[in-house]
Structure formats: structure tokens, C-alpha cells
Amino acid sequence: MGSAKLSVVFWDIYQSTLYSDDGTFTSDDLLPESHKPLALNIQYLRDIEADELIEATADEWDKLGVEKATYQPWLNQLGVIWPDIQENDELLFVLKQEGGVFYFNQSEIGRVASAEFAKQFLRIWLDPQSSYPKLRNKLIGQAK
Numbered sequence: 001m002g003s004a005k006l007s008v009v010f011w012d013i014y015q016s017t018l019y020s021d022d023g024t025f026t027s028d029d030l031l032p033e034s035h036k037p038l039a040l041n042i043q044y045l046r047d048i049e050a051d052e053l054i055e056a057t058a059d060e061w062d063k064l065g066v067e068k069a070t071y072q073p074w075l076n077q078l079g080v081i082w083p084d085i086q087e088n089d090e091l092l093f094v095l096k097q098e099g100g101v102f103y104f105n106q107s108e109i110g111r112v113a114s115a116e117f118a119k120q121f122l123r124i125w126l127d128p129q130s131s132y133p134k135l136r137n138k139l140i141g142q143a144k
Contacts, residue, residue: 001018001024001025002018003138003139004139006135012046013048014042014044015042016040016041016042016135017139018039018125018139019038019041025141027127029126030122031119039094040092040139045087047084047087050079053085054075054082057071057078057124060124060131063129064123070116074120074121077117080110081102081112082109083104089105090103091104092104095119098113099111099112099117099118100117125139126139
């Protein structure tokens with residue numbers, strides 16, 4: 001669907017690409033009753049420790065208004081699943097009806113069996129209120 005690079009100040013953080021089965025995205029695709037397959041691939045352009053990724057995920061969920069009591073158990077699961085990242089590593093998240101699957105450099109590394117988790121995770125990049133609206137627009141094919 002779309003691809004975008006996240007850079008903060010002088011640092012390139014990652015290159016991301018969003019995939020869907022029909023090449024389209026609407027905000028309805030993140031509703032709990034939607035079963036549209038989506039995949040988000042992130043190729044990291046610098047080393048990042050798993051703890052940093054988890055902290056950044058929590059910060060983004062806070063900004064999106066997700067309750068800490070809701071996401072804290074998910075962070076615990078991510079702490080078990082996510083490895084430390086080296087430059088050029090890829091993390092792929094595939095939205096499934098029953099939750100989501102994470103792949104690290106093309107190998108499955110874990111699943112979170114919660115449709116709510118999967119939708120809230122993708123909101124970090126795809127919600128209209130995401131922290132990086134230009135990146136969101138590029139990912140969903142509405143680059144401005």
C-alpha cells in the first residue's frame with residue numbers, strides 16, 4: 001500500500017511498509033469487527049534495544065488514550081517476544097482474526113492472541129491521531 005521512513009532530527013530510525021490484500025486501507029479496518037488482513041513491516045536503520053521498543057510502544061498507547069491497565073499485560077508479552085534490534089533487522093507484524101503474529105527477519109517469533117491488541121498495535125502507525133501523521137499518510141497511500 002505504502003512505504004515511509006521515520007527520521008527524528010538527524011537520525012533515521014526505520015523504513016516501514018504497509019500491506020493489505022486489496023491495496024486499500026480505511027480506519028474501519030482497525031475496528032474490532034473488521035477481519036481485513038494487514039501486515040506492517042519495519043526495517044530498522046539503527047540498533048534499538050527491546051526495552052526501548054517496549055517503552056516507545058507504551059508512550060504511543062498513552063498518546064492514543066489506551067488505558068494502562070489494558071496495555072500492561074501486552075507489554076509483558078512483548079517483552080518475551082521482541083529481541084534487541086540490530087541495524088537492518090526486520091520486524092513484521094501480521095494482523096490475524098484472532099490477534100497478531102510477529103516475525104523477526106522472516107522467522108516467526110511470537111503471537112499475541114488478542115484481536116484488541118492487534119488493532120491497538122496497528123493504531124500506533126495508522127490512527128489519524130498517530131504521532132507521525134505524514135508517515136501514516138504515506139503508509140496508507142495518501143502521501144501529502
